[in-house]
Amino acid sequence: MQLLKDQERSQRAIKALIITPISLFIMISGFLLLKDNHFSQVATTLFAIVWGTVSVVSFFYSLNLIVQVFPLKYYNKIIPFVFVGPAILILGWYLFIPTLRSLYLSFLNRNSTAFVGLENYKYVFTDRTMLISFRNTILWLLFGTLFSVFFGLLAALLAERSSIEKIGKTFVFLPMAISMVGAGVIWKFMYAYKPAGANQTGLFNALMVAFGKDPQNWIGTAPMNNFFLIAIFVWLQTGFALVVLSAALKGVPNEIEEAARIDGASEFAVLMRIIIPSIAGSILTVATTILLAALKTFDIVFSMTNGLYGTEVLASQQYKQMFKFLNYGRGSAIAIIILLAVSPVIYYNLKEFNKREVF
Template identity: 75%
Template sequence: MQLPRDQERKQLAARTLVVGPITLIVAISGFLLLKNNPMSQILTTLFAILWGTFTVLALFYTMNLIVQLFPIQKYNKIIPFVFVGPAILIIGWYLLIPTVRSLVLSFMNRSSTSFAGLANYKYIFTDATMRTAFGNTVLWLLFGTAFSVFFGLLTALMAERSAIEKLGKTLVFLPMAISMVGAGVIWKFMYAYKPLGANQTGLLNAIMVGLGGNPQNWLGSAPMNNFFLIVIFVWLQTGFSLVVLSAALKGVSDEIKEAARIDGAKEFTILMRIVLPSIYGSIVTVSTTIMLAALKSFDIVYSMTNGLYGTEVLASQQYKQMFKFLDYGRGSAIAVVILLAVSPVIYYNLKEFNKREVF
């Protein structure tokens, strides 16, 4: 019985010795070729897709061959890490290392050549523009999240009783297919302003003038311009909220609701006492996910106002300090503050997932 097993291990070892070097040669050669980039853009893209796919499959195959050389008990313990390991390494390389590096840079001067202590953090919490950015970010967090969840839940409840449920949900979800920059360009035409007497190209001002009013500079007056930007965010995120909450509503037992109606409960009471408690977990998930998007919101502000007229948020300030003013110390410090702000939300989200045995 031992002899066939030994023979099989020899065959696996021989196959590993052949496949392993070939995989390494292909991986390194492809990387060097892409680094030198002698091909056209289209050929480079096609080659990167084919080379990347083959290399990943070959690496997994080679690693599986190596693990099969171990006894079956060790194989069962090691094989999960073979498939999860690359993902962990990639996450570590692209997330953990940059995070640590940003933390180090946040204590350095603008050119990262000398230690600056807490000077960058002092700037963040004392500068007038940064205080505006903090205040606007709080507005995005509160109103962006609240209205996105509210309108998503309201639409989901209304769609359940509608004869055009699928069409209605599709129309509400459609903005999710648009990038934030694309949405910013669309709404820029909505908010476009020209002086009184000029031909109004913005939809809102065209309606205002058509009704006999005066055109308004919607994006030029703080703090209301922040709310007009948040409207775009809500327009985009309501579709996501709708899809998740609608699926959760489908899981609420019709028998329980019908029993409540028989007992004389009104529809509002059923909603507050049965429906909402039943989908509480989904509401938390949607809310925390949208909060993360609001904390990192940058695209809409950048494409609409570039942070002017009192519309700065933390993400836009981080971008400007890092890439416009080339102050890597302040930019890294703002990035660390954003990370600290999102960490409790992520922790709470994972905690709720764990309670519902998602993992």
């Protein structure tokens, strides 16, 4: 029996010695071909898809062959790291290392040639434009999250009692298929403003003129223009909230609701005392997910106003400091502030997922 096992292990070792160099050759040669870029754009895309798929499959297959050379008790201990290890390395390379580098750069001057201590952080918390960015970001966090969850829950409750539930949910969810930049461009036409007497091309101002009112500069008047931008974010995120909360509502037992109604409870009492407590976990999950999106919002502001008219947020300021003003110290400091703000929310989500045995 031992002799048979040794022979199998030897065969696996030989197979690994043959397959592994082939896999490495495929990976390296494909990378070099893509690097030189001798193909057309379509051919490059198709080649990248095929090469990437083949490379990943052959890479993990080769690693599995190598691990199979070890005895079974070692194989069972090593194999999880074989499949999880590359993902951890990629995450470390693209997330952890850049985070440390940003932290380091945040203590240096604009071109990273001299140590300036906390000067960049002092700028972040004292500059007038940055203070406006903080104020606007808080508005996005509060109202963007609140209204997205509220309208998502309202749509889910109404859809449950509607005969056109699927069609209604589809229309509410459709904006999720649009990118934030695309939504910004669409709504820029909706908010378009021209002086009184001119032909109004924006939908809202055309309606204002039709009802005898003066046209309004919706996105050029602070601070209300922030709320008009937040409305776009709510329009996009309501569909996400609807889908998650609608699924949660399906899990609320009808027997409990019917029993409450028989006992004389009003619909509002059933909602507040039975339905919402039953889906509270899902509401918190949706709220924290949308909160993260609101905290990192950039696309809508950039495409609509480019931060003008008092609409700057932290993410837009970070982008401008880093890539427009080429002040890597201030840009990195703002990025660290955003990271610190995001971290508690991420920790809470992971903690809740762990409680529900997601991991």
